[in-house]
Amino acid sequence: MKIVIENVIKKFIDAKKNEVTALNDINFSINEEEFVVLVGPSGCGKSTLLNIVGGLLSPTSGDVYFDGIEQDPTLGIVFQENALFPWRTVFQNVVYGLEERGASKKEQKEIGNHYLDMVGLADFRDAYPKQLSGGMKQRAGIARALAVEPDLLLMDEPFSALDAQTRTLMQEELLTIWNRTRLSTLYVTHNIQEAVYLADRVIVLSRHPGQIKQIIHIDLPKTKRNSEEHIQQFNRYSEEIWELIRHDAQKALKE
Template sequence: MPAAAAKLRLAETVKEADLVIDGVTMRFETREGAVTAVDDMSFSVERGEFVSIIGPSGCGKSTVFNILGGLVRGYEGKVNVGGDLISGPHPSIGMVFQEESTFPWRTVLDNVAFPLEVKGVRKAERHEKARHFIDMVGLNGFEQRYPAELSGGMRQRVAIARTLVFEPKILLMDEPFAALDEQTRLLLGDKVLKIQEELKQTTLLITHNITEAVQLSDRVIIMTFRPGKVKRIVDIRLPRPRTGDVVGSEAFGRHVAEIWNDLREEASRGMAESEAGARRRKA
């Protein structure tokens, strides 16, 4: 879907969308002057939808993530969450970051229960709720283990359960599987899909992995190289659940190839600009 068509769709679906980013531009001041990280970006994520954002390195994906999570201010445009115009963190949003962020001195149970502890929930109640989400991410039996006793994929599942425990309506994830091997990524992706379908959560994933984006998403937003804009939105017309047969199908491969063609064009442009900049600095 071209960017112009995406804006038209945005205008038509705002009323039913959980998440709307409308004409957002973000500039940062550097020693070399102002840098536009994101330029006039607009899209919406409908209730219960799973959308991925993919783009070349340095295109502003994480900037978009931080804006939506209310961690960055000073941008132009509007961000609407569940009908509310936001200017900071919103209680409907849960965030999972790229860096695994468990507390090494806490057990799995106490890691997951931590947000409820901060809210003052009684110990018995918060542990009961934490156990529910530990089971949901497939870590039943590991409640009393410490992060050092777990694999990287298991620690990331603890981080996901800790975000889910306060039951956010919208889940934002910034490359949460980036440090994992391909097999673990696929298996954890399956787990995330099952959780998303069970909880009916609206989910936005930032990723650089095309296979992951196609495996998980209803739509994939492709960003241009800096300044980041919506280059195209691809509808992933594949049946759910995304079983091994679906992931190995010809249709899945066509989606991967389609997105790669756009991504390669933008990544090549970014590489050419970086090389030109390096030559200028040497001159």
């Protein structure tokens, strides 16, 4: 299975009734079991592109399709805000998608408990979101996305609201989960080091209109990339991406 993004253009009408091109001629694919990260300055259309791939927005022109899959694809989405239902327990949040698909109570219990255990929340299955820390809420959101066993996992800056230490821990946990599930993943971040830490490929977008500046293959082991053994190469990738983004980021800051 491969997800193909082909000639995608997205235009909006702004508050002054002017047509604005948010994305222009976007072409790339996500291979099976590949972790692809979108990175770029503010206003480059990263989240817009993720929403198009997820079917939450329609492109003005171009196509997004799943090659090698006959049925409608199943998507799991994790947003920056965890979007948990406050009136449902952690377990009830995790199995929500299964409920909507008509899964049996037995199936909900088995799958829900499996993914709660995977994200380390088995002891909090009966807690409510207000009783969880920020990192725990995001883990619950990840478990909910995984529970539907998606063909593609979409993640829109899921750790950006967390403090630095929790964010680092969550990145490590996400890689552990990914190594167990091997899900095709499209991930959006502003953080260059996070992109290099997680990605098989980093797609660097320019600011508006968002276009692909470069696609960088991260030729490092999937784990312990920032260890002493690999830190020089890790830093070189980070610097390469920063040089691609720097000029656009400076412009965005002035605006």
